[in-house]
Structures are given as structure tokens and as C-alpha cells.
Amino acid sequence: MDEARARDVLTRAGLTGPAELLAFGENAVFALGDLVVKVGREAGLLERAERELAVADWLATAGIPAVRAAEPKPRLVDGHPVTLWHRLPDALRPAGPEDLAALLRPLHALPAPPFALPARDLLGGVERWLRLAGTAVDPEDAAYLRARRDAYAGEVAALTPHLTPGPIHGDALPRNVHVGPDGPVLVDLETVSADLREHDLVVMALSRDRYGLPADGYRAFTAAYGWDVREWEGCALLRGARETASCAWVAQHAPANPKALAEFRRRVASLRDGDPEVRWYPF
Known part of the structure; x- marks a missing residue:
């Protein structure tokens, strides 16, 4: 998967609008409006995407400051797991x-x-x-x-x-x-x-x-x-x-x-x- 393929997956998922690529590793990570969208490289990462969403919910319950999911389950779009997250406010400074x-x-x-x-x-x-x-x-x-x-x-x-x-x-x-x-x-x-x-x-x-x-x-x-x-x-x-x-x-x-x-x-x-x-x- 390259950036062009990841952007095509966004479109096929119905996630339209200007998307800024934030990172590209195991996932292509895009900022899209008030969301952050992660597109996994392959379908084999679906189970991990499901677990990541469960972890986010658990950490919220436990009071650990962590990113929060915008949808409770991943989407599988053309063989790519897609997860949606609430976009965090702009950083005040780099983390140390x-x-x-x-x-x-x-x-x-x-x-x-x-x-x-x-x-x-x-x-x-x-x-x-x-x-x-x-x-x-x-x-x-x-x-x-x-x-x-x-x-x-x-x-x-x-x-x-x-x-x-x-x-x-x-x-x-x-x-x-x-x-x-x-x-x-x-x-x-x-x-x-x-x-x-x-x-x-x-x-x-x-x-x-x-x-x-x-x-x-x-x-x-x-x-x-x-x-x-x-x-x-x-x-x-x-x-x-x-x-x-x-x-x-x-x-x-x-x-x-x-x-x-x-x-x-x-x-x-x-x-x-x-x-x-x-x-x-x-x-």
C-alpha cells in the first residue's frame, strides 16, 4: 500500500474532503476535519484494529489520558481496516x-x-x-x-x-x-x-x-x-x-x-x- 492507495481507500469508505497525511508506517494516518483516520496496510491487521478500539474504551474507563475512538468498530474497506478517532487539539509543545x-x-x-x-x-x-x-x-x-x-x-x-x-x-x-x-x-x-x-x-x-x-x-x-x-x-x-x-x-x-x-x-x-x-x- 502506498499513499495513493490509502487515499483511494478513504474515498471508498465515504470519507471525503481534504486529508492531510500525518504518518505512514503500519498504517497510513490522515487528519480529516475533526477526525484522524488510520488505514491499515492489509486485512491481516483487522484483529489488531479491533483490539486497539477496545483498548481505547478501556483506558477511557480507567481514567488514563489517551486518544478516543470516534467509531466503536473498524471498517474493512477493500481489504484494509479503517479506524476513526477524535482529533486531538493542536499540540502545545513536543512531548518529552x-x-x-x-x-x-x-x-x-x-x-x-x-x-x-x-x-x-x-x-x-x-x-x-x-x-x-x-x-x-x-x-x-x-x-x-x-x-x-x-x-x-x-x-x-x-x-x-x-x-x-x-x-x-x-x-x-x-x-x-x-x-x-x-x-x-x-x-x-x-x-x-x-x-x-x-x-x-x-x-x-x-x-x-x-x-x-x-x-x-x-x-x-x-x-x-x-x-x-x-x-x-x-x-x-x-x-x-x-x-x-x-x-x-x-x-x-x-x-x-x-x-x-x-x-x-x-x-x-x-x-x-x-x-x-x-x-x-x-x-
């Missing part, structure tokens, strides 16, 4: 690490919801992303990532957590926090899971090491949350699994975007070289 931590603390204190949440299948998307990449990526690189995935899968499952497992965001980054007039709000709920709380914290540790998050920003995050996941003996292993997934995630964009292909190659090379500090760039 401490804003994220302030939302993770109450989220991590919640008991399980009244519906089943999956485990955080960190490596489950690797095969799909590599399939979407097709021949745009080197087959040896794809095979290398599959081997890493397989090696990490069993080890991650055997980790002993420091924190009590339970609901997590699953992609806990400041970019998934919107700071509006009423304060920070969680967005992008599609990876909310029930698993090790450390998943949400390793993301920020990796941001410090790979994506250029300043050390003082990381200190603000750990101070606001109350613990530094790097003190945990499982941190390096969970980080390695996430790096594998993050590398494969970029691959799906490679067929249509030369910059994505270059970033994919950069990431694979750093993993092959065993260099944990080569700078990666958000995509």
Missing part, C-alpha cells in the same frame, strides 16, 4: 521523555482489562515486514534478520522480570504522546499488550543509545518513572530483540523509498558488526 514516563506509571499500575490482551509479540512482525520488502532488500540481510529473530525468541520468553508483568503500551516513545491543553495523552494504542513492563522502558534506553536521545533526557525519563531498566540483567537481551524488530520494520518501506533502504542497510551493518552505538535515524 518525562511526559511519557508520567503516562507509563499509571498505565503500568493497571490490572488486566476485561478482555484478552496478547503478549508483546516483539518479533512477530519480522516475517511480514521482510515479505513486504520483497526483492528490495538483500536476501542475505533478510536471512540474517530471520536468524536473529529465531535466536532471540526463546531467550526473550525465558526472561525473569524485575517489575510485575501486566498491561504495557508496547511502543513507548515520546512521539506516541501528544501534549495538548489538558496535558499529555497517549496515542497509537495498537501495540498495547500484557507482558513485561520492561518492554516499555527498554525502548527509551535504546533511544538513548541509538537514536540520539540526550543523556539528560534519558535521566529525566528514569527520574519521572522511578527506575532505570539498564539496572536489569535482561536489558541487553530485550534490547537486542527490539533492535532486530526495528531493523526489519524499516524494510517494508524499502521498495518505494531509497532513504528507507539506506537506513535498513545501515542498521543491518551495525548489527552484523556488533556495534551498539552506531546512530540509527527514526523513520
